[in-house]
Amino acid sequence: MPLWVYVWSMARAATTTDAFNAVAEPRRREILDALAGGELAVGDLVELLGLAQPQVSKHLRVLREVGLVDVRDDGRRRLYRVNGAPLRAVHDWVSRYEHLWNERFDLVDAVLDELTDTGAEPPGPTTPEGD
Amino acid sequence: MPLWVYVWSMARAATTTDAFNAVAEPRRREILDALAGGELAVGDLVELLGLAQPQVSKHLRVLREVGLVDVRDDGRRRLYRVNGAPLRAVHDWVSRYEHLWNERFDLVDAVLDELTDTGAEPPGPTTPEGD
DNA sequence: TTGACGCATGCCGTTATGGGTATATGTTTG
DNA sequence: CAAACATATACCCATAACGGCATGCGTCAA
Numbered sequence A, B: 001m002p003l004w005v006y007v008w009s010m011a012r013a014a015t016t017t018d019a020f021n022a023v024a025e026p027r028r029r030e031i032l033d034a035l036a037g038g039e040l041a042v043g044d045l046v047e048l049l050g051l052a053q054p055q056v057s058k059h060l061r062v063l064r065e066v067g068l069v070d071v072r073d074d075g076r077r078r079l080y081r082v083n084g085a086p087l088r089a090v091h092d093w094v095s096r097y098e099h100l101w102n103e104r105f106d107l108v109d110a111v112l113d114e115l116t117d118t119g120a121e122p123p124g125p126t127t128p129e130g131d
Numbered sequence C: 001t002t003g004a005c006g007c008a009t010g011c012c013g014t015t016a017t018g019g020g021t022a023t024a025t026g027t028t029t030g
Numbered sequence D: 001c002a003a004a005c006a007t008a009t010a011c012c013c014a015t016a017a018c019g020g021c022a023t024g025c026g027t028c029a030a
Helices: A026-035 A042-049 A053-065 A087-095 A103-117 B026-035 B042-049 B053-065 B087-095 B103-117
Strands: A069-074 A077-082 B069-074 B077-082
Touching: A026 A042, A026 A053, A026 A069, A026 A077, A042 A053, A042 A077, A053 A069, A087 B087, B026 B042, B026 B053, B026 B069, B026 B077, B042 B053, B042 B077, B053 B069
Parallel strands: none
Antiparallel strands: A069 A077, B069 B077
């Protein structure tokens, strides 16, 4: 008997996969920024961002699916609010590269270079000596 | 006489548009992570990530185009290294939401709520960020 | 109840993504 | 110089993202 395997091509990770993808879209970042000031209805966002209503709704849907926004019904309106939690993963990942542009870490870099040059263990969680 | 206008549909911001998009792809994040340990040749990445060589080269190209990696020729090999600078924009943007998940900011939040309740300007969005 | 309003969805069209495989280009080595 | 090696590109394919437009559906108003 034939065995069917479901193969998946994947053109690009879905925007609803994670915060990384959801936030890759500039308009969605704008929406979050607008929402940063507090709850807003879809119509408010439409006006603020100058986008078409369906587009806003769709972006909101994506943000909803990755948990970046929460909704609340209010009569015939729907009030959205930000939920930053999912951004934590993004923040954590990016932060690991912070030393590459932040001069505050120059000293740490020097120390790390020193260690690696001498074949020492590249330290995990850094223990800043002075600070 | 007909007037031809070039219209552009746009399915999604190109991955080469900015760091946000480049980094939305998990494999590319893996590449950067691997490169975080120091310069690596394409072949090294192929081995480390278990991806096909063409795929790695393509991802590296994207990373190159947004400036997230630099290349250096070494005989018949090409050594790539990370350049975190473009990640700064990502970090800066995400950081503005840090208080939403970091309890360390609870006090700040309280103060802000206080302000907004009294009709003061919320610090909110500062995001033109045209990209 | 009938509209008007507010928002979500459906469908269409264009575009580009990302993987796979084959091949072109450039560099060593024999 | 030819063969082996390292990497970049070219194509093809399936997928889905996004915008535009039309429409469905629940809610409030006259």
